[in-house]
C-alpha cells in the first residue's frame with residue numbers, strides 16, 4: 001500500500017468469519033488465515049511454491065494459472081473493458097513473465113484490448129514457454145528494451161518483468177524499460193512485486209525499480225510492502241489468495257509477522273459479569289508540563305476509554321484544575337512544582353505506569369524517570385509494567401546509561417526520530433528494523449516503532465507489523481492517545497505484555513480508521529480517535545465465557 005493511497009474503513013471486515021482476513025485499508029481483498037500471520041522470505045516463498053504443488057498434486061503451470069486468474073479477477077473488479085483503451089503486459093523471462101503471459105491470455109479472452117511486450121533473454125522458464133505457446137494469436141506481441149515503449153494515454157501496464165526471482169539490480173534493456181515507464185508516469189499494476197524491487201532485503205539506492213500504482217501479490221505480503229521507503233514503488237498493495245500450502249506456512253520459521261483483523265480479533269477478554277473496578281487494574285500516568293497539559297489529558301481520556309479500572313494522573317500544579325474538570329473520572333495528584341514533574345508519587349497502588357506525553361525534558365523530570373525505573377524494577381514479584389513515550393524517551397536518549405535500568409517487558413513507543421535518539425541514525429528502513437530488533441532483544445523490552453505500519457519488536461526479536469491506521473492520524477496527540485491506551489491494557493493483569501501491546505496498537509489504528517470514516521482524514525484530530533476506542537475494542541473483544 002502506498003502512504004498516499006486512499007484509506008478504506010469498512011466495518012464489515014471484522015464481521016467476516018475468522019478464517020478470512022484482510023489487510024488494512026483493503027478489506028475488499030482477503031485471503032486464508034494462517035495460524036500466525038507470517039511474512040516469509042523470498043527463498044521461503046519459492047519453497048512454498050514447491051510445497052503447494054506437491055501437496056495438492058498440481059503442476060506448476062496450474063499454480064501459475066491460479067495466480068494469473070486471481071490477478072485478472074482483481075483487475076476486472078477495478079476496471080471494465082470499456083474503461084481501458086489498452087492493457088500492455090510486459091513479460092520478463094521467468095515465472096513472473098509466465099504469470100504475465102497467462103494474464104494476457106485471460107484478459108484477452110475477457111475482451112480487454114491486450115498487447116504483449118516481451119523482454120528478450122538468454123533463457124526462459126518452462127512455465128513461461130508454456131504460456132508463451134498458449135498466447136492467443138490475436139494478441140499483438142513485440143520485443144521491448146531496445147526501442148521506445150509506445151504507451152497509450154490512459155492505458156494500463158501490467159508489470160510482469162521480474163518478481164521474487166530477482167537476483168541482481170536491473171540493467172541494460174530491463175533498466176531502460178523501467179526508466180521509460182517511470183518517466184511516462186504510466187499507470188502500472190505490478191504482478192507480485194514491482195520489477196526491480198527485492199522482496200525482503202536492501203538494495204542500492206539508485207536501483208531501477210518500477211513505480212507501480214498498484215501491486216497485486218499472491219498468498220502473503222512481502223516484507224518490502226511494509227517499509228515507507230518503498231511506498232513510491234509498491235503503490236496500493238493487495239494480496240490475493242491462491243491456496244498456497246497452509247501446512248508449509250504453519251511450519252515455516254519466521255521472525256516477521258503482520259497483525260490484521262483476524263490476528264487481533266478476540267485478544268481482549270470479555271469483562272466477567274461479576275467484575276469490579278479492581279479487576280482491570282489501577283494505572284498511573286505521569287504526564288504534562290506547562291503548555292502541554294493537553295497531552296496528559298489525551299492520554300488520560302484514552303486510558304479511561306480503554307477500560308482501566310482506576311486511573312490516577314500525576315501532573316504539575318498548573319494541570320490540576322484542567323484535569324479535574326476535563327476528566328472527572330480520573331484522580332489527580334498535583335506535583336509540588338507548578339510547571340513540570342519533579343517528584344515520583346508512591347507506586348504501591350498501581351498495576352502499570354505510563355510516562356512521557358507532554359512531559360518536557362527538565363532535569364527534575366529526568367530524576368522522576370530515573371526513580372521510576374529503579375522502583376519499577378524493584379517491586380516485589382514481577383516488575384511494574386511501564387509504558388514510556390515522547391519526552392520520557394528523549395530523556396532516555398540523552399541519558400543512555402538509564403537504558404540498562406529498564407525493567408523487563410517495558411513498552412517504549414518511539415516514532416522514528418525518537419528511536420534514532422535512543423540508538424543511531426539508520427541508513428535505511430532495513431537498517432532501522434535491524435536496530436529495532438537488536439534494541440528490543442538487548443533491553444528485553446517491547447518497542448513500538450510508530451508509523452504507517454507501526455512495527456512492534458519483542459524481546460525475542462520478532463517484528464510484528466500493524467495493519468490498521470491511516471494518514472489522518474499523522475496529527476499532534478495521536479501518539480499520546482496510544483500511550484494512554486497501552487497503559488490501560490498493561491494494567492489489565494488478564495493480558496500478557498505481548499497481547500496488550502499487539503492489541504493496543506491494532507485498536508489504536510482501528511479507532512483512527514473508524515474516526516476517519518466520520519471526519520475524513522484531514523479533519524481527524526486525536527480526540528476523535530479517543531471517541532472510537534470503545535467501538536474498536538468492542539470489535540476485538542472475545543465472546544464471554546461462563
Ligand SMILES: NC(=O)C1=CN([C@@H]2O[C@H](COP(=O)(O)OP(=O)(O)OC[C@H]3O[C@@H](n4cnc5c(N)ncnc54)[C@H](OP(=O)(O)O)[C@@H]3O)[C@@H](O)[C@H]2O)[C@@H](O)CC1
Nearest residue numbers: 049064067094095096162163164165166167168169170192
Ligand atoms: N511462489 C509463489 O507463490 C508463486 C509464484 N509465481 C510467480 O513466480 C514469480 C517468481 O518467478 P521466478 O522464480 O522464475 O523469478 P522471476 O522474478 O520471474 O525472475 C527470474 C528470471 O529473471 C532472471 N533475472 C533475475 N534477476 C535479473 C536481473 N536483475 N536482470 C535480468 N534478469 C534477471 C533470472 O535469471 P538468472 O538470475 O538465473 O540469471 C530468471 O530468468 C513470482 O514473483 C510470481 O510472479 C506464480 O506463478 C505462482 C505462485
Ligand SMILES: Nc1ncnc2c1ncn2[C@@H]1O[C@H](COP(=O)(O)OP(=O)(O)O)[C@@H](O)[C@H]1O
Nearest residue numbers: 450451452469470471473474476477478479480
Ligand atoms: N500514515 C499513517 N498511517 C497510519 N498510522 C499513522 C500514520 N501516521 C501516523 N500514524 C499513527 O499516529 C501516531 C502518531 O504518533 P506520534 O508521532 O507520537 O504523534 P504525537 O507525538 O503528535 O502524538 C502513531 O501511533 C502512528 O502509528
Ligand SMILES: [K+]
Nearest residue numbers: 159162193195
Ligand atoms: K513484477
